[in-house]
Amino acid sequence: MTSTARTSYTLIPNQKYRRSNRHSRQRCNVMDTDPQSLSTLGYFKTLPLEIFQMLLNYLSVKDISMLCMVSKTISNRLMTYISTPSGNRRLLLQDFHNIELPGKREGSYILEHYKSLGLLLKRCTLLLPTKDRLKYIHKILSEVSCFKLNGCPSPLHCLGLQCYGVLLQILTAGWDELECHRVFNSLCELSNLPRKVQTVVSSKPGSARKLELRIRLFYRSVLLNHWIHRRDSAFWLTRILKPWPMVNQARLLYIIFGPVSSLDVVPREWLMENNARLLILSGNNICFTFMASKAVNGRAFELARLVVFLALVCEKDLYCMDWAVKMMQKVCKVFSTPGERNNFLQSMENAFAHMIMDMLQAVLSGDRDEEDISFLNLFHLVNAQANFHKEILYLTMRSNSNTI
Numbered sequence: 101m102t103s104t105a106r107t108s109y110t111l112i113p114n115q116k117y118r119r120s121n122r123h124s125r126q127r128c129n130v131m132d133t134d135p136q137s138l139s140t141l142g143y144f145k146t147l148p149l150e151i152f153q154m155l156l157n158y159l160s161v162k163d164i165s166m167l168c169m170v171s172k173t174i175s176n177r178l179m180t181y182i183s184t185p186s187g188n189r190r191l192l193l194q195d196f197h198n199i200e201l202p203g204k205r206e207g208s209y210i211l212e213h214y215k216s217l218g219l220l221l222k223r224c225t226l227l228l229p230t231k232d233r234l235k236y237i238h239k240i241l242s243e244v245s246c247f248k249l250n251g252c253p254s255p256l257h258c259l260g261l262q263c264y265g266v267l268l269q270i271l272t273a274g275w276d277e278l279e280c281h282r283v284f285n286s287l288c289e290l291s292n293l294p295r296k297v298q299t300v301v302s303s304k305p306g307s308a309r310k311l312e313l314r315i316r317l318f319y320r321s322v323l324l325n326h327w328i329h330r331r332d333s334a335f336w337l338t339r340i341l342k343p344w345p346m347v348n349q350a351r352l353l354y355i356i357f358g359p360v361s362s363l364d365v366v367p368r369e370w371l372m373e374n375n376a377r378l379l380i381l382s383g384n385n386i387c388f389t390f391m392a393s394k395a396v397n398g399r400a401f402e403l404a405r406l407v408v409f410l411a412l413v414c415e416k417d418l419y420c421m422d423w424a425v426k427m428m429q430k431v432c433k434v435f436s437t438p439g440e441r442n443n444f445l446q447s448m449e450n451a452f453a454h455m456i457m458d459m460l461q462a463v464l465s466g467d468r469d470e471e472d473i474s475f476l477n478l479f480h481l482v483n484a485q486a487n488f489h490k491e492i493l494y495l496t497m498r499s500n501s502n503t504i
Contacts (some may be wrong), residue, residue, distance in 0.1 A: 139459045153181050157190060161213065165220035174225045177238070182224070188243055191217055196246050196260040214263040218270030230279045237271070249318050256313075263323035269326045274471045277335065284323075284339045291318070294343065300355060301348040314354050319356050347387070376409035380419065388430060395434040395444070403431070404447035406453060408484075415484035425491040452485050 103439040147155075168175040174287060195210055221240070225233040245251035245400045246260025255261070272280055288294055293315075301314050322337040339355075341349045370378075388425075394403040410424045428448075449481040459478040 111459075138350050149177070149180075151186070152177060153186065156187075159192065161216035161220055165216065165223050168224040168301045170354055175227075178220075178224050182220075182240060188240075192240070194244060194260075196252070196258045196263065197254065210259060211266055214267045214393055215270050218267035221267070222271045222273075229281055230275075234283065238286065238290060240269075249293070249296070249314055255317050261317055262325075265322040265326045268322060271479060280335065281339065284336070287322070293318075297344070297352065301344065301351045324356075328471065337438065347385075372405060372409045373413060376406060377417070379406075380410065380413060380417075384427075387427065391427070391431045392434045395431055399449050400440065400444040401451075404444060404451045407431075407448050409450045411484045411488040412481055415480050415487060421484075421487045422491045422494075424488060425495060429495070452481075456481055456485070484493065 153223065159167070164178060168178045182191060193210055193213055225236055228236065239245055241264070244260065244264075244372050246258055247264045250262055252258045268283070272283055275283075296311060297315060300308050300315060300333060306312075319340055323340065324333050327333045341352060361426075374468055379390060391403060391406065394400075394406070407424065410427065411421065413419070414421050414424050432441050434443060456478070459474060459481060462474040463478055
């Protein structure tokens with residue numbers, strides 16, 4: 101049976117507070133004189149705040165994060181401790197450039213520390229609304245210059261952004277998409293990311309090389325590299341790309357994932373076959389949007405060649421040829437007049453004929469390699485044309501039978 105002498109510090113307060121009424125200013129009081137709050141401190145209520153904070157110096161970051169789960173009042177005091185100069189010095193380690201610490205794997209010590217710190221911040225702000233959590237955490241982390249987009253003079257030799265990334269990963273694990281979206285908006289606002297991204301995607305490649313590199317490091321180190329599951333990385337990548345039109349999305353993808361040494365180099369134009377293959381793999385929506393854009397802008401000849409290569413890839417990679425025919429049929433509806441549509445269809449047939457003649461000429465020239473690629477390409481293209489037109493005939497016959 102529990103003695104009455106111990107109930108004074110084990111009672112749970114009866115009053116319940118709604119989440120929306122829990123303001124951060126209520127959480128950060130240095131000394132709470134409310135009797136119920138004091139009762140939740142347990143034995144710690146006999147200690148002055150200064151002694152309580154001195155004891156925290158003997159605990160690991162993981163132990164402190166466990167302690168903040170004891171009660172709301174303890175959590176308040178821990179939030180106060182984190183905000184103090186001594187708490188900042190203890191918790192916000194900044195050995196980002198000293199990555200080869202004695203007896204430690206390269207950078208592992210400080211990365212593990214910031215994982216633990218992320219868990220501590222997650223737990224001690226658990227009862228705060230998302231807006232207040234982000235405000236408090238930003239206030240704490242704003243003291244670290246290497247967490248900022250332009251804060252470190254040597255970003256390629258710094259673990260600051262990686263530490264920031266693992267902290268955010270632990271902090272946001274389990275949050276719903278709306279809360280994560282607020283995190284992304286907060287990062288954009290604090291770093292002025294939209295304006296800086298606009299600068300690099302609207303300028304010539306290489307004209308803002310340093311900014312391109314910093315944006316690449318920030319996005320990859322903070323938002324993309326630390327996730328285990330692809331769906332999490334895909335969520336953040338979607339947030340990064342969504343505000344921009346397709347042409348800027350392509351440039352931004354190259355900045356984020358392209359070769360570092362080639363960020364200032366314009367790559368050679370892709371082969372049309374590879375462009376067609378990428379469009380197929382991108383899905384119906386992106387493929388149609390790309391093709392419809394060419395139709396609207398009067399680029400019927402380019403569109404016609406693209407359809408031929410879509411048919412060729414379907415033949416080579418064993419995709420269903422009726423997909424290419426249905427995509428062509430859908431694009432035909434974009435043309436505003438029958439004359440434009442007929443011109444596109446004529447251009448497509450001419451593209452088939454010209455490509456076959458060019459490949460036949462390469463075969464007849466006798467310049468063959470060991471794999472006889474010229475003959476194989478001609479073989480695939482002739483079959484692609486035959487199967488493409490076969491699907492058109494099937495579609496036409498089905499339409500006619502339905503009207504009879």
